[in-house]
Amino acid sequence: MSFYQDAVTGLNSQPKWLSPKYFYDARGSHYFDLICKLDEYYPYRTEMALLPTVAEELDQWLPKQVVIVEFGAGSLHKIRPLLSTSQAIRGFIPIDISAEHLHNAGATLQQEFAQLEVKPAVGDFTQTLQLPHLELEKDNQRIPKLGFFPGSTLGNFTPDEAREFLRNARQSLGPDSMFLLGVDTQQDIATIERAYNDAKGVTASFNKNILVRMNRELSTNFKLDQFSHRAIFNRQHSRIEMHLVSDIEQQVTLGDKQIRFARGESIHTENSYKYTPATLAALVESAGWQLQHTWQAPSAAFSEVLLH
């Protein structure tokens, strides 16, 4: 579905919603990088602190050669410790929906790791993906794939969507694949809510970027100062929700339609589900993967799991 069709469906639903994948144009990717530098945003720094240990130990679980495929690769920060340490990784396929950002990040990484074959692929990981062909495999020599999905991006899916994604990933990666998954296992609600309500308002700008993008690409007329960012923890679903709340009663034009907003009505823009080690294990196993090894941050706020 196109951005326009998705927006029509989401904004005519009750409650209103938009898919978080539309945060990520070049500006949205830049805001996400700024979020990662915030004091409040524990997931990024907790996972970055854990990855060197993962990198040190990873090869004992891997075949002699693998190609690593990162889903939602962003600025390619998290792949670097793995590429610097692992002897098994021969090729790298970063996949992202944010095309310009991906190509820039891929070119920089290729210069840094000249021996590695880097083949960025623009794509939507909610759809079935055809992986690009690598030079390494040109004589029909297939190299097993290691999926990599850090940043707790899995948490942006509902558990049913997450299961579907993990099943599809297994199909895309092919036989003998493995998967390294980074998931937020923070359980302290105040810490979680602080992470998505930073004092500088960067997360608010990231959230509102979806309206900026609609105004530019879909010719809507959202007034940014008439919507407020709200992030609240939903205990029933164990997820933090991001919303854009209309401060007044108003109408917004989308194509030939008027979208009505009551005062206080929200557009639900993102979920970030928080897992426990037990709920995570149950999810991945229900998607047909087996848990091979778990690395947990000392604070228990983040887990990196290796699946096969």
Ligand SMILES: C[S@@+](CC[C@H](N)C(=O)[O-])C[C@H]1O[C@@H](n2cnc3c(N)ncnc32)[C@H](O)[C@@H]1O
């Ligand atoms: C939360 S960020 C994580 C970035 C990076 N992996 C990290 O851990 O720091 C999510 C990334 O996934 C990308 N993304 C979001 N939805 C996507 C989709 N449906 N298909 C492909 N990439 C997507 C975004 O552009 C962004 O780079």
